[in-house]
Amino acid sequence: MVTSMPAETAFSSDARFDQASFLRWLRARPSSDLNHYELIDGRIVMTPPSRWPHGRLDAKLNQLLGEHVERHKLGIVLGSSAGYELPSGDTVEPDASFISTARLAAGPRPVTGKFLTVVPSLVVEILSPSTSRRDRTEKKALYERNEVAEYWIVDPVKRAVTVFSLHRRRYGSARPIASGSIRSRVLPRLRLSVPRVFDLGI
Numbered sequence: 001m002v003t004s005m006p007a008e009t010a011f012s013s014d015a016r017f018d019q020a021s022f023l024r025w026l027r028a029r030p031s032s033d034l035n036h037y038e039l040i041d042g043r044i045v046m047t048p049p050s051r052w053p054h055g056r057l058d059a060k061l062n063q064l065l066g067e068h069v070e071r072h073k074l075g076i077v078l079g080s081s082a083g084y085e086l087p088s089g090d091t092v093e094p095d096a097s098f099i100s101t102a103r104l105a106a107g108p109r110p111v112t113g114k115f116l117t118v119v120p121s122l123v124v125e126i127l128s129p130s131t132s133r134r135d136r137t138e139k140k141a142l143y144e145r146n147e148v149a150e151y152w153i154v155d156p157v158k159r160a161v162t163v164f165s166l167h168r169r170r171y172g173s174a175r176p177i178a179s180g181s182i183r184s185r186v187l188p189r190l191r192l193s194v195p196r197v198f199d200l201g202i
Contacts, residue, residue: 013044019085023115039091040138047130053156054095056200057126061096061154064197065124068190075100075121083115086146091115092139095154096124098186122150122186127157140164144171150186159198 017025022039029037036047050058058080066077080095097120108117123143125135135153143151144166151164151171160176165185182192 011046015044016042017044018042019089019091019115022091036093038093039089040134040142041090045134047128050126050128053200054126054128057154057156057197058095060197060200061124061126064192065096065098065187065190068187068192069098072189073101074098074187075102075104078116078120084120085115085117086119086142088142088146090142090146092142094120094123095126098122100186119146120148122152122184123148124152124154126154140171144169150184152182154197156198159194161194161197 017039019039022044025044026037034049036049038045062077062079069075069077076099078097078099080093082097083091083093084097085091099116099118100121103118103121106118110116110118125131125139127135140151140153144164147166147169149166153162153164155161155176158176158178160178161182162174162176163182163184164171164174177194179194182190182194182197184190184192
């Protein structure tokens with residue numbers, strides 16, 4: 001079902017799937033399978049459980065974004081287990097995501113037991129050896145195509161965050177932020193210290 005690819009792209013299926021058949025395939029997976037699966041350009045892409053410090057950064061970012069969003073009643077923040085069926089036919093599970101109150105109100109509303117079908121306002125991906133190239137290329141193009149308003153790429157090695165903002169349906173150029181604060185067009189009152197993001201508490 002899945003074939004090996006270069007290390008930086010993990011595994012991808014030979015067969016092609018649509019979102020409905022991908023969901024059926026996922027439901028047939030054994031509960032012991034801890035791998036991460038997404039549907040990108042019609043193919044199932046698998047990545048293994050992430051290594052340190054990916055999980056800690058995941059938790060930290062969701063905490064910091066969640067606190068800000070809840071304090072100002074801006075919408076909801078979701079963790080890495082949230083799946084999105086996007087209009088392009090892709091199904092993804094970003095490391096963190098934010099859906100604004102306006103997008104939630106516009107719908108479609110979440111349905112228990114199904115993937116979200118609303119396009120998130122902001123998406124965060126944390127680089128790892130198995131996802132780095134895909135996050136910088138395929139995922140970036142995918143989020144741009146589906147009009148995700150903002151895309152953050154978090155680099156644990158360089159301890160930097162790159163923020164891409166959508167303008168006229170395109171992501172402009174962006175430079176990694178390795179010091180100071182992260183500024184967001186989607187969350188304009190947010191001032192997120194880069195050192196705080198990478199302070200892992202150990």
